[in-house]
Amino acid sequence: MDLIAHLPALQVVIPMLSAPLMVLLQPRGLAWAGATVVALVSFAMAATLAIGVLNGLTPQYFMGGWPAPFGIALSVDAFSAVLLLIVTGASAGALLAAKPSVDQQVEEERQPLFYAAWMLAMAGLIGIVVAADAFNIFVFMEISSLASYILIAGGPDRRALPAVFKYLTMGTIGATFYLIGVGLIYMMTGTLNIEDMQNRIGDVTDINPILVAAGFITIGLALKAAVFPLHVWVPNAYTHAPHMVTVFLAACATKVSLYVLIKFDYLVFQSRLVDHDMQFALFLMPMAILGILIASAVAMFEGHLKRLLASSSIAQIGYILLCASFISTLGLSASVVHLFNHALAKGGLFLAVACLAYHYRDLRLDQLGGASTKMPWTCATVVICGLSLIGIPGTAGFISKWLLISASLQIGPWGWFLVAIILLSSLMAVAYVWRIIEALYFKAPVEGVGPQSEAPIQLLAVTMLVAALNLYFGFFPQVPLELATEAAGMLLEGAQ
C-alpha cells in the first residue's frame, strides 16, 4: 500500500527524468537498452496500479503534500488504468522490438536523442492520463506532442517534414482551443481540479461561458484525437514516420486525447448543461458515423500499406466515439474495451509492417507480392491482427464489436440503423484486410525486390507476442472488461 500511493507520481517522473539521461548514453545500443528498461518499469508500475484499481483502491498523489483542490493532484481510476496499460504497454512493446528497425532508419549518433524524445513522449502521454488538473493536462499534452513531432520527423523520409508541420499547426490549434475552454471554466468556477470543477459547476448561474467552453474543448480535443473530419494530419504523419514510431503513436497517442474528451464530457459538462447529452449525441454521433464509413471506404481503395492502416485507424476512432455517445453503461464499456483492443490489433499490424519494411523499401501493396513464401511468420501475424481488426470471433476485436452491437440495440429503434452501419463497415474492413492478404499471399513477386529471409528475430518475436495477445484477449477478455465496466460506472455516476 505504501508504494502504490507514490506510483501515480513515479509513473510520470521516471520516464521524464530518464529522458536527459538517454542523451548521455552515447555508446552503441545503450540508449535503446536504457529506454527499454524504463518502458518496462513503467509498464510494471501501470500493471500494479491496474491491479490496485481492480482491488478497489483509487491511488492518489498530492504534489508537495498540498491537498486536492489547492495543490496539484495525480490520481488513477479504472478509466485511466486502462489508458496507462495501453500507453506503457505500447511503448514497452515497440521499444523491445525497435532496435533493428531503428538502426536501419535513424543514424547512430542521433539515436540517443531519438530515444530521449521517445521517453518525453511517453512521460507526456502518461502525464495526461494521471493528471487530475485541467491545466496540467494541457502542459503534458504539449510535452507529448512536441516530443512526438520530433519522433515523426526523425526518420529518413523527407515527406515526414511537411507532414509534421501540418501536425504541428493542427495540434497547436487543438491544444490552444483546449486552453481557451479551460480558461473559461476557470473563470466561472475558480478551480482547475477536475473533481472540484464537477462539484462547483452546479453553482454557476450564467451558463453561456460554460457552453462556449464545452465547444472549444470538444473541438480542440477532437483535433488532437483525429476525429473525422479533423483527421487530415493522420495519414501523412503515420505513413512517413519511422516504422517503430508509427507503432507507438498509432497504438496510443490519439486515444489519450479521446480519453480527455470523454472524461471532460461526462464528468464536467453532462452534470451541468441542460440537454448536453443530446448535443453530445447529435453532434458527435454523426461525425463518428461519417468517420467510420468514409475512412473505411478510403482504406478500401488505398494503395499504400501504412496509409491504408492509418485510414482504418480513423474509422476505429469513429467506433470508440460512437459507443461513447450512447451515454449508457454498456456503450461506455464498449468504448473503453475497444480502446484497448484496437491498440492491440493496430499495434500488431504496424509491428508486422515494420517487419515487412525491414526488407521492402517500398510499402505499396503491389510491391509486396510473394512476401508469404519468404516471411511466413510475419504474414501469419498480419492475418491474425487483421482478423482482430475486422472482429472475427476468437480475436480481441470480436469482443468490442459484440459489445458495440449490443449497446446499439439498447437505444431503441435507431439502434438497428446503427447495427446496419456497423455491419457495413465491418464488411468494408473485410475488404481492405483482404487486399493486404491478397498482396502478401497471392500476388506474384515483383522482379528484383523482396526479402531473402524473415525479419530479425527480435522484431518478429514481439510481433508474434502481440498477435498471440490478440487471440488471448479474444478468449479471456475478463481483465479489460472488468476495468471497462468499472470505468463506465464511474463516468456515468459523474453525469448524474
Added chain:
Amino acid sequence: MKLLELLGYFNYWVFAIVLMVGLYAVISKANLIKKLIGLSIFQSAVFLMYITMDKVEGGTAPIIQKGVENQIFSNPLPQVLILTAIVVGVSTLALGLAMVVRIKESYGTIEENEILDAD
C-alpha cells in the same frame, strides 16, 4: 448604455479579434514562416484572455508587505498559468522553425504549394 456595456468587454473583443487574425494567417498563408507567425499570434491571444480575467478592480501585485493591510490583490494563479503557456508557445515556435529549416534544406523552398508539387 448598451455601447458602454460592449466597451466594458474591450479586452475580450481584442482577444477574439487577435485570435481570429492568427487563425486566418495560419489557414490562408502558404509560406510556412508566415503560418508560424499566425500560430504565435493565435496563441498570444489566449494569454490576453487569461490576464484579463485575473484583474481585480483596484487590485495590485499579490505581494504581502509589512504594515499594509486590507490590500486588494489581483489573482496570481492565471498569471502563473500563462507563464507556463508562454514557455509552451515558445518551444512550439522553436520546434516549428527548426522544421522549416529542415524543410528548406531538403526541398529548397518554404512555400506549401511548391512542397506539395515536389513529391
